Amino acid sequence: MNKTQAGFIDIHCHLLPACDDGPADLNESLKMAARFVESGIKAVIATPHHIPGTAWAFPAEKIGKNIDRLRLAVEEEGIGLEIYGGMEIALHKNMERGLDNGVFLALADTDCYLLEPEFQGLSDDIFHAIDLFRCRQKKVILAHPERVRIFQQRPEKLVELVQDNLVQVQVNIGSLLGSFGADARKTALWLHKKNVIHYLASDAHGEQKRRPPTPALWKKLHGIVGEKLETYCIVNPGNLLYSRR
Numbered sequence: 001m002n003k004t005q006a007g008f009i010d011i012h013c014h015l016l017p018a019c020d021d022g023p024a025d026l027n028e029s030l031k032m033a034a035r036f037v038e039s040g041i042k043a044v045i046a047t048p049h050h051i052p053g054t055a056w057a058f059p060a061e062k063i064g065k066n067i068d069r070l071r072l073a074v075e076e077e078g079i080g081l082e083i084y085g086g087m088e089i090a091l092h093k094n095m096e097r098g099l100d101n102g103v104f105l106a107l108a109d110t111d112c113y114l115l116e117p118e119f120q121g122l123s124d125d126i127f128h129a130i131d132l133f134r135c136r137q138k139k140v141i142l143a144h145p146e147r148v149r150i151f152q153q154r155p156e157k158l159v160e161l162v163q164d165n166l167v168q169v170q171v172n173i174g175s176l177l178g179s180f181g182a183d184a185r186k187t188a189l190w191l192h193k194k195n196v197i198h199y200l201a202s203d204a205h206g207e208q209k210r211r212p213p214t215p216a217l218w219k220k221l222h223g224i225v226g227e228k229l230e231t232y233c234i235v236n237p238g239n240l241l242y243s244r245r
């Protein structure tokens, strides 16, 4: 494990200050950033919630400025963490308008967008939203589908989407460890066995609560997914960052 620990990349976390239910201020963001580095994570994509009609819907420009400010502060503190920008885009009614008006921020200047399905919804809206992105030559990474009821009930649907090359799948580290309940854990393990997970991410929200992984956590995860840990947390996220425009 030690040989790989220097290069972990986290593609989904709430690190930006005062953007959502992540850190309240810059000080807490810096503490979080230090925790990421302690656990061997070298780069993160900060993905604040984007939920139109709520207080968590900052424009892409504001998120960009927030990232610049945090990068500067991290550098001043000597914390060796690369920070990239993105959004966790909640499924909503006006996806098409958001896409056509350039409201959404892609992950780290790639053509990939992190899309969060409704947790309890059982409609086909998520499949329609995936189509909207695909029609515009944009790629979708589904945020923690193992926590989503429609995919807990029909996980084979995710296998189809991945095999048809329509989405990539990001599973939360906490789901594999049971932090989000038995159904999420069972679905995450099933997806791992079916070989349809692309990324494991922290979805961390703070320094204490839903915090970045501890160094000891990687051993636990290795015990669950074995050598795939490197694929999920280093190789695939690295390929995503290298595909930047």
Ligand SMILES: [Fe+2]
Pocket (backbone or CB within 6 Å): 012, 013, 014, 088, 203
């Ligand atoms: Fe999240």
